[in-house]
Amino acid sequence: MSLPACPACQENHTYSDxxxxxxxxxxxxxxxxxxxxxxxxxxxxxxxxNALNTGDDVTVIRDLKLGKDVIRQGTRVKNIRLLEHLVDGHDIEAKVDGFGSLYLKSSVVKK
Ligand SMILES: [Zn+2]
Incomplete structure (x- = not known):
């Protein structure tokens, strides 16, 4: 039986106790x-x-209201950053053309 690599240092000398x-x-x-x-x-x-990673480009899958503006479905969002801690239920931070830096929810984007 092969044991998993160490999650802390990635070395492959794991033994089980x-x-x-x-x-x-x-x-x-x-x-x-x-x-x-x-x-x-x-x-x-x-x-x-699909699992997202920091640096991914994603597409918004539905219109998102932002005050009186709307981020349109199909808007391309480049170079997202995943948040370690939710901000108001949002788990992604990204710059969107015309809107600047925003928080998004992973449930409204796709790769
Ligand atoms: Zn280790």
Whole structure:
């Protein structure tokens, strides 16, 4: 059985100690469950369920009201930045032509 690489230092010298995985390189200890949860929490998905990354270009999938302006469906948004912590329910920050820097929701964009 092959053991997962260390999530802390990426070295491949993991051994298992009961229900724990242990990395002898940096002494990080973790479990399958904690690793899975950590990875799940970090993944931000677009409207189609594709994982998004900082630096991606996305397209807005529906009109978004912004005060009296509207960001039109189909607007291309380049070089998004994923937020580590939600801001008002928004998980993406990006510059949109004509609007400047905005917060967006991953549920209204697609890659
Ligand atoms: Zn390690």
């Amino acid at each position: 009961g229900h724990l995985y242990v990395c002898p390189m940096c002494f990080h200890e973790w479990t399958d469950e904690s690793q899975r949860l950590a990875e799940e929490a970090l993944i931000i998905r677009d409207a189609n369920g």
